[in-house]
Amino acid sequence: MLTLSSMLPTINPSECNDTTDLTACPQPQFQAVLFYFSLYLVAFAQGGHRPCVQALGADQFDENNPEECKARSSFFNWWNFGVYAASLATNLPLNYIQDNISWTFGFGIPWIIMAIGLAIFLLGTRFYRYHIIEDKNPFAKIWKAFVALISSWQRTSFATSRNGAGEALLPRASQHTRHSGYSQHESIDEVDGQGEEAKGLLQLFPIWATCLTSSVVLSQATTLFIKQASTLDRRIGTGFQVPPASLGSLTGISAIVFIPIYDRVIVPIARNFTGLLTGITMLQRIGTGISFSVIMMVVAALVEMKRLQTARDFGLVDMPDATIPMSTWWLLPLYVLNAIVFVLAFVGLQELFYDQVPNEMRSLGLALYASVSGIGEFFGGFLVFVIDKVTGSRGESWFSDNLNHAHLDYFYWLLAVLTFIQLGLYLYFARSYVHKKNVPIAL
Template sequence: METTGIETPLVDGTVDRFVDYKNRPAIRSKSGGWRSAYFIIGVEVAERFAYYGISSNLITYLTGPLGQSTATAAENVNAWSGTASLLPLVGAFIADAFLGRYLTILIASSLYILALGLLTVSALLPYPDCEGATSCSPPQFQVILFFFSLYLVAFAQGGHKPCVQAFGADQFDSENLEERKAKSSFFNWWYLGLCGGPLMALGVLNYIQDNYSWGLGFGIPCIVMGLALLIFSAGTVTYRYEEKVNEKSPFVRIGQVFVRAFQNRRTSPSSISLEEEASGTLPHRSSQQFRFLNKALVSPDGSKEEGNVCSITEVEEAKAVLRLVPIWVSCLAFAVVFAQFSTLFTKQGVTMDRSIGSNFEVPAATLQSFISMTVVILIPIYDRIMVPIIRSITGKPSGLTMLQRIGTGIFISIISMAVSALVEIKRLQTAEKYGLVDDPNATVPMKVWWLIPQYLLTGAADVFTMVGLQEFFYDQVPNELRSIGLALYLSIFGVGSFLSSFLISVVETTTGGDGEDGWIADNLNRGHLDYFYWLLAGISTVAYVFYLYIAKSYIYNRANSL
């Protein structure tokens, strides 16, 4: 894999391109680093606690206090989740184009607290007495207030999530060897916190919501987000803030490159002397990639009059963004696989023996906690043990390159699908052996713990691919677009969820009909979920081959990315 860019020496103990809270050049010894990152990681743990405290049990609230049918509730949950997955693109655009990351985080956190407060109020309003009624639902105002609050939560996290992570990574200087190592470590510990928050939410809030009070279950996240805002504000004097050195918006700069390249599409490439323009400051390979964009360097008449053409830096920024597209596309199959653990894995578990002792039955959805536990265990091992060993072999500060790390996780996800298929084959054979094929409500005499390996493999894949994607999409975009970069990473999983739903719909349509059960049947004992898992494994394998081809030819945007 090749690279572009060079390391810039820093002087006087300052950090190039960054200022402190008083808009003075940021002093390395007095700003940024882990002293700032601890504040920011703490804020993200609180935000994930709040978000999953709402989302993980949302369908129970919709079918319970709000009186919705299961189908309607499921549609509402899917619509909200999909919207929440794509809104970071909006929040990141606002941050990178107008407000900056720090101010966007403050505003988004305030909106988050307001939204959670309104959600708590909607849950505390008295519900009608439905005893003996055939149908019952709360007043229209209460329903409107709930959904307004719910989508305000989605909008707030859309501004919060990409900016907090980008702002946290900003506290480490990529041009300094020690801080570069710390930045790679930051993404590991960031993702550990990202899983720690949901783990606490699944273990505490869901129990409170189901057994005590929805108002308390929504109110606790509101209080936690309030404390998180105070913690984030307390770190203000330690943070590094990106200095605005170019008055032109990065969106305008990059957009102009594509516009002018299109306008000059008939210009002869021979009129573009890129080597002469670059004067040796940019690698030849990078300059020759996506050569059609080089036409933005000249006017239609072949002249290079200033003001009518784009600079080499602007063209290289546009190329850097364009290089991300094939990586984004090749990771969609991983996102489809990722979507299965909260749906089909759980459906498998519901049919299996979940008893512990004689009086307790493990909820099938609880097995999802094995993913978070795997991440919590593996990340410290990876960061403290594996990275130093791999670093000593490869000579790279982060051990594996970002693309190597992503590829490792994708490969593990393919294995997880194969294991899932084999476990499902065993489950179907057990159902047939005991004559339970035609009984959709029967408990197959096979312990639910058989599913643990596929959950563990999913967690292991996350440690490599999810963390790698976060670091990659942060690092490989222009400095001013890093929030957008992380929003692009999040959008992979938003689109992947929609693709998973589409694929399931296609499979249901093509494998069922005429009274026959398809692969994904209501009665899983008559279906063939194993076939669907093999299909996903096959799709992922094809996508993985495509990914390897793209990764091999990828040109890193910065030398220190390797």
């Protein structure tokens, strides 16, 4: 549909009767509707494709086999390696084709590649490992689990409210299960087991919430860091100047370099000390990533302070369009740290939310992970909006159009403090987290 929308004729002002009034030209409403509908369709497709394809890939490993369990942990690393590598390999040539040759070819090439990918995927359906879903409706199972948890609390409260009233415990539980949609033949152990499953799901939400600020930190690489780069010296050699938006590829390059180092060097070394097939636990990996996000914001604040001082030293504070004599490579550590945070914290979150939800809802668990990034970016946008309004009403905004008058360093220090607080909360919840099952991850 995107390819088709780019093939339709567009407005040519020379064909209008009055070239000074483009509103008199017929508007290609169908083309606009087709184009925007295509974009929303892409978002809809991604919402279904990304969590499900990751869940299907991880399902190909037997979690009860130590060697396959180790390989499954590596799967999430190499999955993201493939995503970053594919982005770098395709974005640059496609951007060139779209800008210099044709948008039709620019959209048509991904269309053909996706069609080939779909064909390859369908050819493999006979060979994939599938997990049998015991319940037809996994959401009903989750509802039963939460009802069982409430039932367990009620029975505990009932038992403690009576002196030696243990004999009344079984009839009350049985009566509750009959009225909650359970079979009379389901034992209290089964109900208690489902209650524990519900507790496990509830434990994931504090982990989810305490990673939102790190998502805000990651989003700076595609927003404020690029705006900073536009004010710096981006020359390479004598004639070439790096476009600010291209700096985002540094995150992908850093991730491509760091993932093999982590999976093939750091994990084996950690495995020798911990005796775990995964080197460190998923929660330790996420916590380490959050720690690096604190470091990233501290470094970002220091780099911005250096940029502002350089602008003052050369008398460029009131010249927003002037290039500050400071190399854009000062931002390189930020993009490297950005990649490390993602590989440690967010790839770790992918594995955690896949592993710790009921087997029937693993794709939903990965979708819940993805919502960390989405909601985190909304939170970051709201934070910028509020700070801009508050500081702008009192004088110069922290996000002034003239970055030499702005205070991005203050914003970065604020994010560092918020992320440090988030790290403390995460450690508190992670220490009390109980895994839903005992997977044989020890050597």
